[in-house]
Amino acid sequence: MELFHHIKSVRDALGKARAAGKTVGFVPTMGNLHNAHLALVQQAKQHCDVVIVSIFVNRLQFGLNEDWDKYPRTLQNDAAKLREIGCDYLFCPEEGEVYPNGMDAQTRVIVPSMANVLCGASRPGHFEGVTTVVTKLFNIVQPDIAVFGIKDYQQLAIIRRMVEDLCIPVEIMAGDIVREADGLAMSSRNGFITAQERPRANQLNQSLNWVKQAILDGRRDFDVLESEAKKQIEMAGFRPDYLSISNSKTLEPAANDDTDITVLGAMYTEAARLIDNVSLSVVN
Structure with a gap:
């Protein structure tokens, strides 16, 4: 598995894969990976020649009362898990790489009809942060397929709508909820x-x-x-x-x-x- 921290290097590697006729599957995450994340990666592997996972704790999607600083960063363990299941590329950018002009000046992507209800009502601005960073990651990676878990159903529906509205050429694939023995959704x-x-x-x-x-x-x-x-x-x-x-x-x-x-x-x-x-x- 190759590890990248910069946009240019990951684009170069994926460009070579595409030039060789390979399809690209993508699983965006914030890390702290568990079996449900790994199931998404394995699903992407079934449909694509190469799979890339991103790990980026996106401050833009955290609300005022949500502690971005305390979100678990477990990169070493995450990389080991991904390597074990055969992930091809891991992209772990710093914040300045993703938001080069700073957070306040960042162009935002908004899905107005779906972002302020349900979880969006409890977490104002959350989905604006999600759609903005996912759009940027899609532009960086340019995948053929991107896999998102159904557990975050509202997120999945919003991303599907965003891709449709913005004519982004990526197929959004849903991964089933992975549950504990008693039915609790893994999280x-x-x-x-x-x-x-x-x-x-x-x-x-x-x-x-x-x-x-x-x-x-x-x-x-x-x-x-x-x-x-x-x-x-x-x-x-x-x-x-x-x-x-x-x-x-x-x-x-x-x-x-x-x-x-x-x-x-x-x-x-x-x-x-x-x-x-x-x-x-x-x-x-």
């Missing part, structure tokens, strides 16, 4: 769940699946279902952030005649904010 945030909370931490997933089954059983009182699911989360001792039955493509509140629905939710433990989602197709 670096899970390390902040206390031992006392852990046996109940899968409540979000349970409530989302309860809503999914209720819809499949014919219920269309979506507001009531959302309220009942939030109460389930509260009864388990957690604080719901949101729970939304949404149109899978637009993320707008689902209409009764929508056929593709995603139920998205977020809840707070003592020290973590967990997100999850489930999707379903309805035959009207």
Whole structure:
């Protein structure tokens, strides 16, 4: 595996790969890698000749009350994991390489219709930071395929819309949620769940699946279902952030005649904010 810190060197290496007729798969990350990240890399390997992973802790997507400085930097361990599964290139730029004119002067990329709801309502400016850095990384790497996890469903939907709106020639591929044995979605945030909370931490997933089954059983009182699911989360001792039955493509509140629905939710433990989602197709 080759390691790069500068845009020119990674572009040169990828240019040689393309000149040899190879397709390029890309997995952007902020590091602190776990098995769910590695599954995305393995998925990219199945579809492309060479795979590049980026590790960049993007300050632009952290809010005022989110501690960018304390985000885990585990580059040595991350590189070892990537090398073990056969990743070809690792791109780890410094902030000045990605934002050469500084953060305040940085041109921003915004998806206005989808960025300020759900997680965006709780984390103002977050998705603006995501879409800006992903656009820059796409311009640097110029991949044929980029793989993003479905666990961050809103992020995936926003990036798909951004690529469509800006005519970026990259195929966005979704990677399935990797779950613990009890259904809890794998996340670096899970390390902040206390031992006392852990046996109940899968409540979000349970409530989302309860809503999914209720819809499949014919219920269309979506507001009531959302309220009942939030109460389930509260009864388990957690604080719901949101729970939304949404149109899978637009993320707008689902209409009764929508056929593709995603139920998205977020809840707070003592020290973590967990997100999850489930999707379903309805035959009207």
